[in-house]
Amino acid sequence: MIREIVRIDEEKCNGCGLCVPACAEGAIQIIDGKARLIADNLCDGLGACLGECPQDAISIERREADEFDEEAVEAHLGHKPQAHPPSAGGCPSAAVKTFTPPAGGCPSAQLRSFGQGDAPSDADVAGRRPSELRQWPVQLHLVPPTAPFLQEADVLLAADCVPFAYADFHKDLLKGKALLIACPKLDDTSPYVEKLSAMIRQGRIRSLTVAHMEVPCCGGLIFMARQAIEASGVEIPFETINIGIQGERK
Structure with missing residues (x-):
């Protein structure tokens, strides 16, 4: 069918990856350092990614393309959640990471005693508080x-x-x-x-x-x-x- 769909100019694209999280359907991935539309049927053609590109490398064109398929999107998102975050060549600010709590538990829960005149300093308490x-x-x-x-x-x-x-x-x-x-x-x-x-x-x-x-x-x-x-x-x-x-x- 003839419809509107995303077009990515690879010559302008610098692989920053800002368009990747902007695409709720996961239709865009960073491949070999460039943003690419991985399947026509995953792109709804609405252009939510357009305003995210600092290189003005993304536009909407009207051409022959497979029909947008919501079921295909659900299947794609269900099996490939890792497709959204930029990988090698993408912008580090958008790389998805999960952290584990620091080993040994939170210092605020450790039992400590202080003698008279030996209260903990601000640096001793606040300086060791781990990030949540x-x-x-x-x-x-x-x-x-x-x-x-x-x-x-x-x-x-x-x-x-x-x-x-x-x-x-x-x-x-x-x-x-x-x-x-x-x-x-x-x-x-x-x-x-x-x-x-x-x-x-x-x-x-x-x-x-x-x-x-x-x-x-x-x-x-x-x-x-x-x-x-x-x-x-x-x-x-x-x-x-x-x-x-x-x-x-x-």
């Missing part, structure tokens, strides 16, 4: 819907400013959760609802928590998350956490 981050990347813009760390995970969607304002972000909010961060004011959030909805469906996310700042523009993150849950057709526990601009939890 267990994955990479964290930007919603870069995380593919099929990222393995999203599978049956409790997800924290945090506004960019929250970790800076709330001192105990790792201990109180992030621990045990997969992290996505976004800014409803500065980001182009138009593709976020569809992407988050795909994450909920494909990753079978268990719950979604939105941590936002008290400023009015940050309410857009809550609205976006609610839209995504509704669009996914999946009912999951949903919670919001409001952080004040001076770091207090409201």
Whole structure:
């Protein structure tokens, strides 16, 4: 059939891989250092990847192509979740990784005693606190819907400013959760609802928590998350956490 479909100019493409996580269908992969459309029937032709290419190497053309096949997409995503993240030749900022907790457990749980006048210093306590981050990347813009760390995970969607304002972000909010961060004011959030909805469906996310700042523009993150849950057709526990601009939890 004649239809609209993605075209990738390999001469312009530098293999950065930013288009890969932008394609919810997994139709684009980095192969031999270049982005390539791996199958016509996996591309819906809507062009969600267009705005992600810094080299302007992606366009929409009208040509003869296999019909878009949603069942083929589901089968592809179900068997090849590793197809989304860029591999060798891609941009390291978009390479999906999962971390394991540090060996020996969390120092905060270790039993220690201090004599009079021998209280732990700030460096002794805070300097040894491990990060609760267990994955990479964290930007919603870069995380593919099929990222393995999203599978049956409790997800924290945090506004960019929250970790800076709330001192105990790792201990109180992030621990045990997969992290996505976004800014409803500065980001182009138009593709976020569809992407988050795909994450909920494909990753079978268990719950979604939105941590936002008290400023009015940050309410857009809550609205976006609610839209995504509704669009996914999946009912999951949903919670919001409001952080004040001076770091207090409201």
